[in-house]
Amino acid sequence: MKVRIGQAASEEEASAIAAALAEHVGDSVEVYAGDDDELVASHEVTDSGDDAPAETDDLGPTEREEKIREEIADIEAGGPKKYRDRLEEQGKLFVRDRLDLWFGDEDDADGTSGETGSGAAGGIHFEDGKFANFDAWHPDGTDGSEDDGDRLPGDGLLTGAAEFEGRDLHFMANDFTVKAGSMAEKGVEKFLRMQQRALKSGRPVLYLMDSSGARIDQQRGFFANREGIGKYYYNHSMLSGRVPQICVLYGPCIAGAAYTPVFSDFTVMVEGVSAMAIASPRMVKMVTGEDIDMQDLGGAKVHAEHSGSADLVARDEEHARELVAQLVTYLPDSADDDPPRSEPKPPKLSPQGIDSVIPESPNKGYDMEDLIDRVVDSGSYFPLQRDYGEEIITAFARIDGRPVGIVANQPAHRAGAIFPDAAEKAAGFIWTCDAYNIPLLYLCDTPGFMAGSQVEKDAILEKGKKFIYATSSATVPKQTVVARKAYGAGIYAMGGPAYDPESTIALPSGEIAVMGPEAAINAVYRRKIDEIDDEAERERFVEEKREEYRHDIDAHRMASEVVIDDIVPPSELRDELAARFAFYEGVEKELPDKKHGTIL
Template structure:
């Protein structure tokens, strides 16, 4: 702003005029000219970020509101807050501070939920009783910044009726989910709930907008935005469905549990006497049910795990996962061939191969204690997030059992939902056979793995590390399953079955007719060598069944180039409502 004043004006008058104008201008600079002088006598910088000073300040009404907010933020009755340290858990608002820091909590919704029912300032409360405290109705919801990412969150307050859910808290939860559908931003569920508040069930249980709508909304959000759940306590009945509907669930040792019914209810219904940890603790869900992806040591570790996990995920299904700066592997790629045994049945740890392929520090395994014969993990190659599905020869020879097939199917499905390219590292004798696995649904669960692989539209690379026998080559995205490439390392073999089984199946009568043991052994060896030549990857490359045989030390470079080239590949699937397998 430029202002010209009379020629006889003093400097003091110029300063007074500039000060007065500074309170009413949107310009960041005021220039005051005297008379006809070409240069300003005064230049005043205006701080547009500073509020204009006046005599007004917060009123008593505002101070009362602040007192009410502070009271709400104290949580439930003091006796329940005092018990939290004994349970090694944080008060819910301290937990939010751990997750988001002092400045990371953008805002909270519904802080005054159920205020009229308990607060002494409410005209509906005749006599205040601390045992009736239900601040925020035991449910905190809002938006925050986590590791540089905007997220929605919900968190149960265990000091309010054991984190149980009732009408107003349920409405807050539903609003948060519905807003996540609008924004396309991830959701964090920080669960510590004993389930629905039974004495209030008519208010929220079966309503159209009641607790049942949680799981409808979970279903709508599924595959749209990442849903990540951390369990901090025993979540029973309806509360246990949020963790299993989430894309990724972390339990905390000595603290978490989830079950369809409490131990007391289980004993009433079945007569079984069991404690909460044996019924639904972290070991149960990490090793047997597969409902837990990871188990944390404590609250800080749980946050750390999620901070790593979210780096592989986009905000929603329309976006690609975030890239990072490329790092060399933790071990030299030149050692890949040396860690793969020559004999097809000799065990080794597939992680020794992975360590020489992926970026240093990027390997992040999920469900490590469930279905161990298949590895499912996130990692990066040249800074690009990928999902790894790898057979593990160190566990049951890498044969695919029902639990591992289902684990792989779920992981592939999630990677495809969030645009994370897939890397299959194949070294398997195929699906396990026998009456035990048939009872466990090897065919049903095996088809899910094959279906997920077939339906995936993200870029896929299949590497035949060593053996690919039977339908294992199908489940591991072999040539028939629309991978962008099928490449092999020198030990690779692809066949209906391994040499021993094939010889026994095809030549049993011929071999049984040879009486001389030495002659029989020579014939077996000859047949074995002939069969191995037939299934060797050199033969497969010659027939153009596979795309290339790659020197093992160049595998990382090869994969990086192929992922970069096929980054924007588009795949068409038949026009249909949906498949019927998953």
């Protein structure tokens, strides 16, 4: 390194400058005076070797630094000890043990990082707002006693960024030892900041919820404010379809807290522990007189089987993590990205058996999962909302390593007819897949939408409309397979030829019709049938018309008229789909130029 100094500098000054600069920059220095080219002084840096010990000094942590470390340890100890002691009997982890489970090193993934779990989890990049509300509960002169019921460390909410299964994401977690995980002014501000940062970063958000709702006795400053708790749901709406939002419930989430799970893209509940409801059992009794416990009001079974608000149900905290770890393998970081690819695997069962799985009779039931197991990569089948609207399967899977979203009729339940709950379930799943660039595979075997007074009361037309709308507006690659029957508007909802799929293919057992043979014959020939007195002759007539009708709706007729693209030998279905998804993975589709549709 060469430097120039003033002409009037002495040789001694030049030497001092050379030595000081060399030590500072770690390189040899040559000093020249004024414009002269004659070297005045220099200093060489001696290489002492890679193994030389670093220069040390006697400086260490000051009393000020030690104090801040003590304060952090106190914050990380959570709320009053008596509340932490109750967690085990409630079947829950302390929040920092929970973070260790989710983000810690493998050795720490059992949630046993110490008495209070205050050891930093290896996968947490940083935590924001740790000192939130610090002055309110731990001012100078107090000792932050364990028995202090007013302890509010972090204001009961933890937020930050972490690495989960190799993916960077934002997280929030309620501390149930602080006022039952309730939400108040500073915690709300932390929550909002985390959401707003996720919008900027384009990274997923993980909500680890365990909250009794708003802190009613401290509602000023956060409930109705422009930047208050109501903004949670505005931000949820802005994040929706931008980045995946995944919520895991670890306790009763009541009132405002219950909206975060239902606003999220995916909700996981834990058996016997999780619950969510618009009001607590006590409030329900006060308002309606109904006496009900928390699990019957809004437990995992209620939301998995009846409301459809739970996508997955875990046995315990560890299982919840396992489910989410599998879920994220199908999801991109944001709507700008493609879903991650995996190494292809052969299917669990041989594709050679596909045709044997499907009965000859269109009215005989079978399990669609037997067909799916012969098409998708082994171990990749991941169903969602399994116990809700069971006549339709919604699941992630992979075909030749590519993630796909499967929408499949399930003849093993209610003959695969589409009921209102199944239509709503399918619409939401299609909408989510389209948001995150996950191609769609429709496996169609349905007699159509269910008829009857009860389904009309349950809004079959409204919910069926949403199903058809979601299929219509999805711009990801779509492949439709007519496995057996595709009757009525069922073929519309299931991505039929009119709905811009990249392909509509059929198996030899496929049929497409306005209605099934029995209903059609009854509609067209009812009077003629009634006029035939001889029973044997009447049966012959009906069978003749049935066969004529089935010939008319057979897949061969549809292929002959180029209504469908091909009839595929069943044992080749997996290879056919793999080739088509590979070919169309970059397809571009456009929707009409409009602000948005009006059908949700």
